[in-house]
Amino acid sequence: MQTFSWLSQPGDTVRMNSVVPPAQIGFRFRSNALIGTHGIDARIRWRHAVSQSTVIRLLQVAGFALFFAASLAYAQDTVRVRGTIEHAEGQTVVVKSREGAKLKVLLADNASVVAVVKASISDIKQGSFVGVAGMPQADGSQRAIEVLIFPETMRGTGEGHYPWDLRPQSTMTNATVVHIEQTVAEVDGRVLSVKYKDGEKKIIVPANVPIVTFVPSDKSELKPGMHIFISAAKRLPDGTLQASRVNFGKDGLTPPM
Structure with missing residues (x-):
């Protein structure tokens, strides 16, 4: 179980529980805008550990893509x-x-x-x-x-x-x-x-x-x-x-x- 915070105004914190997969992905969003006389400062941080097997799969896909691109380039360059x-x-x-x-x-x-x-x-x-x-x-x-x-x-x-x-x-x-x-x-x-x-x-x-x-x-x-x-x-x-x-x-x- 993970929590993230939403700050609608300075000093106000709302905590929410969220079930997320066992990974770690960082995301940060900041927005300053005026609504009436109030400014909004929104910050979201979501972290999550990416498993080793996922990294391996991504590398395999990338390797195949490079091989395919090289083969296609060769086919186009010979006649x-x-x-x-x-x-x-x-x-x-x-x-x-x-x-x-x-x-x-x-x-x-x-x-x-x-x-x-x-x-x-x-x-x-x-x-x-x-x-x-x-x-x-x-x-x-x-x-x-x-x-x-x-x-x-x-x-x-x-x-x-x-x-x-x-x-x-x-x-x-x-x-x-x-x-x-x-x-x-x-x-x-x-x-x-x-x-x-x-x-x-x-x-x-x-x-x-x-x-x-x-x-x-x-x-x-x-x-x-x-x-x-x-x-x-x-x-x-x-x-x-x-x-x-x-x-x-x-x-x-x-x-x-």
Whole structure:
């Protein structure tokens, strides 16, 4: 049980009992006003001990908020770029995006440039690590839009299943092939069973789906008219994009991812 006092006039004190939780919160209010010839001096002090568990919960909430804000800022500061090279000179590449925007891309000093080249369904083996952009099907499977066969040195890149922005509602599955159905009566193509760290998927690969892989290259190969894909360009304060990796289509190929 706690008490607090209300002083309506000097010398007058009214004490009131109040049941409060076991915390200690300080609040003080002072008001001077004239009503007739009397001044009012109001003071309220309310104290209460804040439990240790409450402080811990507040710190946890604050930590989560900071993490979420940092993640959101990162997502807003990196963009995917799909488009055609208009000009390339030194470390600078000017790209017309698929949305029609003109983008200035600055290559990082240690940027890697990689050619995207054609591959075939026969290049996909049990144990291959692949990246598949697909569309979800009613039965829970994915229908491939494209398949990337990762070089062995890139095994594990982006492993998992998550949304992708190639088309509305499309997904990306980066995983290891554990089984290949060579012939399926209902499908003109093959069905891959793939496994990633958090689950597995069945992926239908139609015969006409583009299948590609990566081959190392360098920036001297970047020419006007080439189609490129940048998975994570960093947006700089002046609006320029900075890329640590650029993928370009070899021999007129459009990177399908």
